[in-house]
Structure formats: C-alpha cells, structure tokens
Amino acid sequence: MSTILQQTSRGFYCPQGDFYVDPSRPVDRAIVTHAHTDHARWGSRLYLAARSSEHLLRMRMSADAEFQFANYGETISVGGVQVSFHPAGHILGSAQIRLEYRGRIEVVTGDYKLGSDATCESWQPLRCHLLITESTFGLPVYRWPKQTSVFESINQWWRENRSQEQCSVLYGYAVGKSQRIIAGLDPSLGPIFCHGAVEKGNEAYRQTGVSLPPTIHTSHAEKSQRWAGAMVVAVPSAHGTPWLKRFGKISTAMASGWMAIRGSRRRRSFDRGFVLSDHVDWPSLLSSVDACEPETIWVTHGYSAVVARYLRQAGRDAISLDRWQRSVDHEEDGGTEKSDEEKSE
Amino acid sequence: MKRFSQLYKRLDSTTRTNVKIQAMTQYFGSADPADAAWAIYFLSGEKLRRLIPTKLLRQWAAEEAKIPAWLFDESYSSVGDLAETISLVVPEQESETTGSLSAWVEERLKPIQNMDEKQQRKVVTDIWHQNPAEVRFVILKLITGAFRVGVSKRLVTRALAEHTGICAEVIAHRLMGTWSPTPESFLRLSNPDINDAVISQPYPFCLAHSINRDSTPESLGNTNDFAAEWKWDGIRAQLIQRNSEIFLWSRGEELMENRWPEIEEAASLLPTGTVLDGEILATKPDGTVLPFSQLQRRINRKKVGRKLLHEVPVVFHAFDLLEEDGNDLRSLRWRQRREKLETLMSQVTNPHLKITELIPAHSWADWTEIRTLSRERHSEGLMLKRIDAAYDVGRIRGTWWKWKVDPYTIDAVLIYAQKGHGKRSSLYSDYTFAVWKEDELVPFAKAYSGLTNAELREVDRFVRRNTKEAFGPVRSVQPELVMELAFEGLQASTRHKSGIATRFPRINRWRHDKAAKDANTLGDVLDLLPGPSAGGGP
Numbered sequence: 001m002s003t004i005l006q007q008t009s010r011g012f013y014c015p016q017g018d019f020y021v022d023p024s025r026p027v028d029r030a031i032v033t034h035a036h037t038d039h040a041r042w043g044s045r046l047y048l049a050a051r052s053s054e055h056l057l058r059m060r061m062s063a064d065a066e067f068q069f070a071n072y073g074e075t076i077s078v079g080g081v082q083v084s085f086h087p088a089g090h091i092l093g094s095a096q097i098r099l100e101y102r103g104r105i106e107v108v109t110g111d112y113k114l115g116s117d118a119t120c121e122s123w124q125p126l127r128c129h130l131l132i133t134e135s136t137f138g139l140p141v142y143r144w145p146k147q148t149s150v151f152e153s154i155n156q157w158w159r160e161n162r163s164q165e166q167c168s169v170l171y172g173y174a175v176g177k178s179q180r181i182i183a184g185l186d187p188s189l190g191p192i193f194c195h196g197a198v199e200k201g202n203e204a205y206r207q208t209g210v211s212l213p214p215t216i217h218t219s220h221a222e223k224s225q226r227w228a229g230a231m232v233v234a235v236p237s238a239h240g241t242p243w244l245k246r247f248g249k250i251s252t253a254m255a256s257g258w259m260a261i262r263g264s265r266r267r268r269s270f271d272r273g274f275v276l277s278d279h280v281d282w283p284s285l286l287s288s289v290d291a292c293e294p295e296t297i298w299v300t301h302g303y304s305a306v307v308a309r310y311l312r313q314a315g316r317d318a319i320s321l322d323r324w325q326r327s328v329d330h331e332e333d334g335g336t337e338k339s340d341e342e343k344s345e
Numbered sequence: 346m347k348r349f350s351q352l353y354k355r356l357d358s359t360t361r362t363n364v365k366i367q368a369m370t371q372y373f374g375s376a377d378p379a380d381a382a383w384a385i386y387f388l389s390g391e392k393l394r395r396l397i398p399t400k401l402l403r404q405w406a407a408e409e410a411k412i413p414a415w416l417f418d419e420s421y422s423s424v425g426d427l428a429e430t431i432s433l434v435v436p437e438q439e440s441e442t443t444g445s446l447s448a449w450v451e452e453r454l455k456p457i458q459n460m461d462e463k464q465q466r467k468v469v470t471d472i473w474h475q476n477p478a479e480v481r482f483v484i485l486k487l488i489t490g491a492f493r494v495g496v497s498k499r500l501v502t503r504a505l506a507e508h509t510g511i512c513a514e515v516i517a518h519r520l521m522g523t524w525s526p527t528p529e530s531f532l533r534l535s536n537p538d539i540n541d542a543v544i545s546q547p548y549p550f551c552l553a554h555s556i557n558r559d560s561t562p563e564s565l566g567n568t569n570d571f572a573a574e575w576k577w578d579g580i581r582a583q584l585i586q587r588n589s590e591i592f593l594w595s596r597g598e599e600l601m602e603n604r605w606p607e608i609e610e611a612a613s614l615l616p617t618g619t620v621l622d623g624e625i626l627a628t629k630p631d632g633t634v635l636p637f638s639q640l641q642r643r644i645n646r647k648k649v650g651r652k653l654l655h656e657v658p659v660v661f662h663a664f665d666l667l668e669e670d671g672n673d674l675r676s677l678r679w680r681q682r683r684e685k686l687e688t689l690m691s692q693v694t695n696p697h698l699k700i701t702e703l704i705p706a707h708s709w710a711d712w713t714e715i716r717t718l719s720r721e722r723h724s725e726g727l728m729l730k731r732i733d734a735a736y737d738v739g740r741i742r743g744t745w746w747k748w749k750v751d752p753y754t755i756d757a758v759l760i761y762a763q764k765g766h767g768k769r770s771s772l773y774s775d776y777t778f779a780v781w782k783e784d785e786l787v788p789f790a791k792a793y794s795g796l797t798n799a800e801l802r803e804v805d806r807f808v809r810r811n812t813k814e815a816f817g818p819v820r821s822v823q824p825e826l827v828m829e830l831a832f833e834g835l836q837a838s839t840r841h842k843s844g845i846a847t848r849f850p851r852i853n854r855w856r857h858d859k860a861a862k863d864a865n866t867l868g869d870v871l872d873l874l875p876g877p878s879a880g881g882g883p
Contacts, residue, residue, distance in 0.1 A: 240764055261424055261429070271358060
C-alpha cells in the first residue's frame with residue numbers, strides 16, 4: 001500500500017502535497033515539528049509550523065524566510081492533504097504532524113514526551129495508520145523519575161551550594177530544556193542568571209506568553225555581583241571553558257536524559273547529573289504506540305533498530321529507519337561546541 | 346545500608362580528593378563500628394567471594410523486567426556496567442531500605458553462597474524489589490564484586506587518620522595485612538595507645554636540594570666536606586626490621602606490602618632494630634641498574650608473578666642507617682652512620698640488599714668528569730652529602746644535594762591537546778608533541794608542565810581556535826606551536842609509535858622563534874639514545 005509520506009535523502013516527503021517534514025536540506029516547502037536546529041533547518045523557502053513556535057522559529061531562522069503558522073488542531077489543506085499540528089510536549093510549540101489523505105492517517109511525532117511540562121502543551125495521542133516515532137531513549141534502562149522530585153533535588157542542590165557559598169551552574173539545552181528548568185526553579189533561593197543563548201530562548205518563551213521567573217543575562221550583571229548562592233543556567237558547551245571563571249567557586253550540574261547513566265555524567269565530570277528529559281522514555285514510548293493504535297510504525301532517531309525489533313516481537317509491524325539515525329548526544333547537547341563558544345558572549 | 350549507599354554516591358560524584366576524604370570521615374564518624382569495619386573492607390578494595398554467576402543475574406533481571414534477553418544485552422552494552430543496568434531495567438517499587446551495612450553483608454549477602462539457585466533467585470529479586478534504585482545498585486555492586494569507587498587504601502587511611510586523630514602511619518600499620526571486618530578491628534584503629542604501631546614507624550625522610558643548573562658545585566665548599574654517590578631514579582624507601590617483622594615504606598608514607606618480596610626476604614637477615622634508608626632499583630645480577638621503565642612494570646603490582654620477579658629483579662640500595670639495635674642514629678654525623686652502615690652490610694650477604702658505592706674524588710673536576718658518565722649508567726647524576734651532617738628531617742638546605750646532569754632537550758611541535766585535571770580542568774593544558782619523520786609528524790612525548798599560567802591561557806586559546814578534529818576529549822590542532830621539551834631519560838620502546846619512550850618530559854620554554862618546520866626530527870631524538878655499549882634495556 002502506498003503511504004502519504006516517503007523516506008528520501010532530504011527527509012520525509014509528501015508527493016501529493018509536495019512538501020517535506022523536517023527536511024535535512026533546504027527545500028521549497030518545509031513542515032517543521034519544532035524549533036530545534038536539527039529539525040528546523042536553515043534555507044528552505046517556506047516553513048509551515050505550529051503557531052506557538054513562531055517566536056522561537058523567527059529567532060532562529062533568517063529574516064527573509066517565509067512562514068505560515070497554524071494553531072494546534074487547525075487543519076490546512078496542502079495539495080489535497082489535510083495537515084494539522086498537535087502538541088508533542090517536547091518544547092514550546094513542538095508539534096506532531098498529522099496528515100490525512102483519502103481516509104489514511106499518518107503521524108510524525110517529531111521529538112516528544114509524555115507527562116506535564118509548565119512551558120508547553122502536553123502530548124496527545126493521535127490514532128493513525130502509520131506512526132513515525134523517535135527513539136532517542138529507546139532502551140529499557142531509560143525510565144524517567146517524577147518531574148517534581150527532579151525539581152526538588154535541583155532546588156535542594158542549589159540550597160546546599162548556597163550554604164557553601166558556591167555558585168550553582170546548571171547546564172541544559174538553550175531552547176526548551178533551560179526554560180523548563182527555570183520554570184521549576186525556586187526563585188526565592190536567589191537570583192537566576194542565564195547564559196546569552198539561554199536568555200534569548202527565555203525572551204521567545206515570554207513573548208509567546210509562557211511565564212518564567214525573572215532571569216538576568218550574565219553579561220548584564222553588575223560588576224560587583226556576588227556569585228556565591230546564585231544560579232546560572234548555561235549551555236552544556238560552556239562546561240570547562242574560561243567563561244566560568246567569573247563565577248568563582250562553582251558546583252556544576254547537567255540536566256538531561258543521558259544523566260540516567262552514571263558513565264555519561266562521569267565522563268564529562270559534572271558534579272551532579274539530573275535526569276530530566278524532553279523525550280519519551282522506554283515505558284512511555286511503548287504506551288504511546290499503544291495509544292495511537294497504528295498499523296505500521298517507523299522508528300527513527302536513536303535506538304531505532306532495538307525499538308523496531310522489540311515492537312515486531314510484540315506482534316507489531318515496525319521497521320527501523322536506520323538511515324536517519326543521528327548522533328544522539330548531539331541533540332540534547334545543543335549544537336557544536338565551537339559554535340556555542342563563539343556565542344558565549 | 347542506606348547511609349553506605351549515600352557515601353558511595355558522594356564518593357562517586359566527585360573527583361576531588363578532599364571531598365572524598367571528608368565524605369569518608371563523616372561516615373566513619375557517624376557509623377556503627379560494625380558498619381564502619383565493613384565499609385573499610387569494601388573501600389580498600391576487598392570483595393565478597395563471588396556469590397552468584399553473572400549469567401544468572403542477567404537472566405533473572407531480564408525476566409523481572411519482562412524484556413527479552415537480547416534487549417537486556419543491548420541495554421548492558423549501552424550502559425557498560427552490569428549492576429547499573431540491572432538496577433535501571435528492573436522496575437522500581439515504592440520502597441525503603443532497612444538494615445545496616447553489616448547486617449546486610451552478614452545476614453543477607455554472605456548466606457547467598459550456600460543457597461541453591463531457587464533460593465538465590467528469591468533473595469536477589471526480593472532485594473531488587475525492596476530497595477530504591479540507588480541502594481540496590483550499591484548492593485548489586487557488592488554482589489558482583491565490582492565495587493570500585495575511585496578510592497585507594499591510602500585515601501581510606503587518610504580519612505581514618507582524620508576521623509581518629511591518629512597519625513596516618515599508625516593507621517596504615519593497623520590496616521596492614523588482611524582486614525578483618527569486625528567492630529573490634531574498627532575500635533582498635535582509634536586506640537590512642539599507639540605502642541602497637543611503634544614497631545613499624547618509619548622516620549621522616551631527609552630530602553635533598555637541587556644544585557641550580559647555572560651555578561657550580563664549587564660554591565658548596567670543599568670537596569673534602571662531601572661524599573658522593575650516584576643519584577638513582579628508583580623508589581626511595583625505608584626498610585625496617587624490628588622484632589623479626591619487616592616493613593617497607595615509600596617516601597609517600599605508604600606501607601608497601603608484598604610488592605617487593607625479595608627485599609623483604611633479604612631484610613630478614615638484618616639484626617632486629619634496624620632501619621635503612623635507600624633506593625629500590627631494578628638491577629641485573631651483575632649490578633647493572635635497569636632504567637626506570639623496567640621498575641615501573643612492578644610498581645603498583647600488589648602481587649608479583651614469578652615471571653616478573655625473574656625479568657625485573659630488584660635490589661634495595663642502602664645509603665643510610667637510621668636505627669641500629671633499636672637506637673636512633675639520626676643525630677650522628679653522616680660519616681659515623683656510614684661507617685656503621687658499612688659494618689652492618691658487610692655481615693649481610695644477599696643479592697637483593699646492597700650498600701651504595703661511594704665515588705672518591707680529589708677535586709670538583711673529578712666529580713664533574715665522572716658525572717658525565719651518569720646517563721650510561723642510567724643514573725640521573727650525583728648525590729652530594731655533607732659528611733659531618735646529621736640526618737635531617739625534611740628538606741633542610743645544605744646537607745644533601747642533587748647534582749643532576751642536564752636534561753635532554755628537543756624542539757617539538759604541539760599536535761594534540763586535552764583538558765587538564767583539577768584546577769586546570771577548564772584549560773587545554775595536557776599536550777602531545779611530535780617530531781618530524783620525513784614529511785610526517787610523529788607523536789613522541791606528552792608534557793603537562795612547564796608553562797606559566799599566562800602561557801597556558803594563550804595555548805588554550807590557540808587550541809580552541811585551531812582545532813582540526815576532536816577525538817573524544819582529545820583535539821588535534823594545526824601544527825604550529827613549537828616548544829622546547831626537556832626530559833630525563835630516553836628508551837627504545839615498541840609501545841610508542843615513535844619507537845621511543847621519554848622519562849619525565851616537561852616543557853622548558855615556548856620557542857616563539859621557531860616555526861613547525863624548524864622542529865627537531867626523529868633522527869635527532871634517536872641520536873640521543875644511549876648507545877648499545879651502555880647496556881640499555883633487556
């Protein structure tokens with residue numbers, strides 16, 4: 001049976017509507033799931049995206065790019081294909097793309113997670129014939145702890161550092177992760193400073209109407225700023241760079257799904273690792289597949305071969321789109337080290 | 346058990362020695378003696394006998410997690426640690442760990458080895474279900490015998506010294522041999538009556554100063570006031586025989602047990618109440634001293650195999666006598682001590698215990714000439730000792746002098762950089778240098794020290810801007826910076842790409858005046874190798 005979407009070297013292509021979903025190279029019409037650079041790439045003529053991702057996308061794309069936005073749930077017809085955006089719960093404005101053509105429904109999840117997030121709308125299951133799911137954390141070792149307990153331990157860590165006259169430096173991806181962290185911080189503990197790249201993300205969030213506690217761009221800090229007791233939210237690539245020198249005595253931590261594994265924290269020698277991910281973990285990946293009741297599943301981005309094999313053994317029709325495997329570390333780490341260093345104010 | 350797993354977590358989440366010591370000290374201060382005794386047992390690297398084959402653990406974990414075996418294996422290979430994989434895949438239940446570490450080990454873990462497989466499985470899966478993930482992870486580590494947390498016995502000793510207020514040497518003495526994890530052993534550690542340990546006590550080492558390269562030894566005074574010996578590059582040690590017990594201490598105040606069995610055996614020939622100061626060196630039966638790289642093969646081996654004993658025989662070269670018949674001789678003049686040492690050593694016949702050779706001379710010129718032979722003998726130069734001086738404590742100026750030969754120097758190109766540790770962890774401060782082999786740069790030495798902080802920052806900037814590729818933490822950079830490297834020794838090596846191993850390489854200076862093409866060649870380096878006549882390695 002023919003599918004609405006086809007896998008091509010540039011990404012998923014819909015011949016009927018002549019558009020791509022999250023194309024890896026510039027195309028004429030791109031539908032993007034969310035504003036992270038590995039999904040929303042530069043250079044296409046027209047971008048179609050969820051309304052709430054507008055500020056983030058405009059922040060990241062060139063000024064002459066052309067955009068068209070749709071509200072969640074609103075249907076747009078593109079060449080006869082009914083296209084709609086639905087919350088994916090990954091970051092602000094992240095969407096699952098639902099395509100319907102002649103009674104057939106296909107869904108591209110993009111990156112997604114289950115559960116609540118104060119900074120974006122929650123994922124909703126979409127019944128479909130074909131589900132294209134990510135699998136960044138598609139191994140049974142990944143089971144996320146409760147978000148509330150993670151924030152409790154982050155604030156507890158901040159409190160301990162404060163009592164030891166240390167500055168807390170918490171790393172998270174500049175867009176999405178950092179804002180989710182900031183929303184979970186307890187602002188009564190002290191001032192929250194942000195690395196330039198993070199602060200830019202904060203602005204886009206606030207413009208979209210997400211309320212975040214007050215934050216200060218690190219380079220707007222007073223000369224006499226006492227950093228002991230403060231919280232600095234920074235991009236991971238700032239770790240181990242001279243940029244940190246100004247903060248004096250610091251304790252460093254990383255917030256990421258990868259922190260579930262001891263080795264990934266130790267290899268980069270963070271003082272602490274908090275397990276906080278914006279992707280589905282193993283149990284929620286399986287339960288979301290169940291909820292969508294797809295006939296066929298294409299697994300991309302991550303442990304696709306493992307997940308596809310497991311689903312097949314569970315009696316489902318699943319294949320791995322191995323060609324689309326990307327470097328998983330890269331995604332949550334936020335761009336290359338070099339580019340972030342250049343950015344570091 | 347809960348507290349012990351918190352200790353594990355604290356130790357595991359830091360690389361700072363002081364934080365580790367503080368964490369252990371706090372634990373020892375608040376733990377029940379029975380628990381503290383077991384903690385010492387595990388922290389100093391002892392294991393329980395393997396309780397359950399890992400194959401079974403994997404199988405049960407997969408079944409408990411309701412995943413197929415292949416998926417467990419995929420997970421394991423991604424995580425890389427069995428105990429961790431199990432504690433991650435087996436679903437966690439609301440649970441609270443009860444029971445102390447000692448109760449856990451004695452009542453729950455040790456009995457496992459006498460159970461049949463069915464009972465074992467019941468016990469193990471109960472452990473998984475009744476404990477939160479981070480506790481069961483530590484318990485699993487104890488079960489699999491893979492309990493390692495970046496703590497050495499020496500660090501445990503230091504923490505115990507801090508906790509008990511008793512000096513580290515006494516603690517080290519009390520920790521000697523096989524540690525029996527009982528509350529009595531732990532309480533004995535903090536016994537303020539340190540007479541038990543007196544028997545093993547070393548004296549503080551007398552340390553030497555270097556003669557500045559730019560000054561001449563003539564400034565020290567008359568040659569008649571000095572005695573000279575070869576300066577060897579080995580392990581400085583005190584060899585103690587008291588009441589027929591042998592103790593061998595390194596200069597790092599570490600008690601070296603069972604590492605140098607032939608020396609310990611030889612020391613039993615000494616009369617009781619003897620303390621020798623000397624250098625452990627790899628030495629061939631004919632007396633030729635082997636390069637340090639050979640000795641290195643035996644350092645840190647807790648047990649030495651027969652093959653290595655044969656290939657790298659060691660000799661304790663005694664150069665001072667600190668105690669005779671139980672009397673402290675340190676206030677005697679050097680020549681008096683030497684005389685007694687000679688008398689003593691003439692009565693001991695053992696190939697692994699020798700007295701150092703004195704080098705007679707009539708003038709500084711004699712010694713200057715003899716010193717030029719140092720390299721051929723794998724010596725670093727000469728030691729000069731004032732013959733009328735007492736055995737000083739610490740580094741007192743004027744009694745002992747190191748008169749080293751000039752190091753080798755080579756101009757080399759910086760090709761790889763890596764971030765340093767501790768204070769330097771944010772800077773690219775660890776470098777690999779290369780020399781030319783025809784048109785190719787071959788790496789030949791790593792150097793970490795010698796630049797000023799300002800220079801380090803400059804190189805750091807260079808590395809960040811001129812990275813070609815990153816391999817994990819290592820970056821390859823544009824080959825532009827040339828540094829003059831100094832090193833003490835050179836040896837042919839099959840393990841290094843360049844065919845050469847360097848000893849103690851460091852950066853002498855940054856050659857701003859040279860471009861990469863002006864750096865030395867591998868041929869230049871090979872020319873520095875001691876000739877075949879000099880003995881070389883085996």
